[in-house]
Amino acid sequence: MGETKKLTNVNAMPAPTWSWLKMNAAEVEVPAGLAPARDAVSVEPAPGSENVVTGNVEAFDTEMVAASKRYAARSRAAAPGDAAERAKLAAGELDTMDVPALSAYQRGAVRAEEELSAAEAFLTGCGREAYAYLRGLSGKPSVIDVPGGVRAAVTVRVDGRPGAAAAASLDVVVRANATLDLTLALDGAADPDAVAGVVGFAARVFAARGARVNVASVQTADDAFLVIDDMGVFADEGARVEVSHTVLGAGRSYTGLAADLRGDASRIDVDTSYLGAREQLHDFNYQIRHLGKRTVSNMDANGVLTGTSSKILRGTIDLMHGAKGAEGAERETVLLANDGVENKTVPVILCDEDDVAGNHGATIGHVRPEQLFYLGSRGLSEAQAEALFVSAKLEDAALSAPDERIRASVVRLGEAIVPDFEEELA
């Protein structure tokens, strides 16, 4: 057995808050002695989409380099603490007292805006360490390259096994005015007392001008698994990206998404649905950088927490310099069905531009006494009421599952909680 591996700075917030809140980032212990399982991954193009799965491993980087050149001219207007001032400072033309001090986040933002190319500034939501770990597990990434104007659909499955570590990694290029529907099934069946396993996914997505990318990720692993679902998106002009994360399983799950809305009028919509049960931990990190003008982002999360599960959701909308007319919004609704749950939500809106709009809202609700009485008056004990919230979430996931295999995985989770779960589904 090898040593336990520790991944640090996973799902880190770009602008840290008080460290004693223990929200800034996660430290992930990866179980020791896992066997690699590359055959647990399958990349399945839909009929007619076979040719979009290619061996062109350069595709993503080539597009990012080209984008870096296109967007290089966009430099920041002179502002206190900018690169020009810091150059003067270095040359001794200015005194440190003349230049405003910047926070760690501000230094990073200034670097991203002024010094780094689009390619260098590219991020994934879980962060570099987790991304490198997943890439190490998967080996050479699979490449999906959708030619201009074409519509394609691909399903990626990672079918975890106890005692094994399996991850898929993808480089995705969706060229001008093309559309990709990407379905992601992260699964792993294991008895409750099985040895641990890892299921992972790492993707870099380039959405070219006018492209549409729809990603539906459904995670249905049993509690023996650690799941890391990591993605970064670059959106060029007018590109539109929709991501849905349905997180129903895994003893510990880390879901990260970073988006660079660099092209004007590009847009991302994120829909997160989660269920926490037993002692599960779900950790989410969303970081949307608005760099282009009139860019739009929406993040919607909806969850149910039961048992002694815990959840942390960090959602950062970063309205960076130059993003005139940009709008970002994030909302979360969570139902706490048990007093034993731990729920943390950190909506962050950062703003370095006029004429932008950022909104956030969270509805965090315990099951109210009158709701419990109503359910009780119809014969449901508190435990049965809690089970109802869980099964309702799973039913919804089963009914909206992207395909039959994913539906079957949701049903497997449901059967473990509700007898005759499948039969009860319409």
Add this chain to the structure above:
Amino acid sequence: MTDTTAAAPLLELRGVTAAADEKTILHGIDLAVTAGETHVLMGPNGAGKSTMGHVIMGDPTYTVQSGSISFDGRDITELTPDKRSRAGLFLSFQAPVEIPGVPLSSFLRAEIAGRPGLEMKGKEFRRRVKELAGQLDMDTAYLNRELGVGFSGGEKKKVEMLQLLLLQPKLAILDETDSGLDVDALGVVSRGIDAYKKATDGTLVIITHNTRILEHLHVDRVHVMVAGRIVKEGGADLIPWIDEHGFESFEQVAGHGAAADPQAVAASQGE
């Protein structure tokens, strides 16, 4: 007058005094309802009628300070609401709550789960629920919607009636099920009540302001509640009398603490 002493009552409250936040709302309520009967509980706003319904159902908002409640031969004073429901009690809410995230159909299934004689397999359940929805002029699309969320007042009441018909309780307390409904919805509720009586020969306690819903029901007993006390009991003839005279005279009597019976007083005055 019906002789309620012959058979043991299905539901009996003996000297029930109940409070919320240490404020006493019900004062020494005695009530006996025999199986198969229809009782009507009337009274002005704030009299404690709804509170009585909730106390019978075991709402933890209220504390029973003294007295006892028995149902179907057992003392239920200390039972939790779910156990009362499973014993055969039902309370239709005046304002049914919303439960976001829970589809109506899932909720209905959870209600019947584990109830002897009522539990149904998926297909049979769906057929039964659709049949009941049809009976109540309810769009079956509601079954897939989140419980109560975005439902109109009338739709919420229909959902209550649907549950009454699905659960077929031994005794149902209908708390202002008719309030705020238009004529069509009122007709649907009346049909629901008829269907319940027909299917189960069930027992009803109807809390209402509106005597219209009682028009074609055979009412066995009427109880008038004022300021947390039952101040008058009588037969169905009390309903038209209240329709004409309202509750004012009862309130005056309750206010003065006098024992005079306003109906009797009014009758002796030739009204």
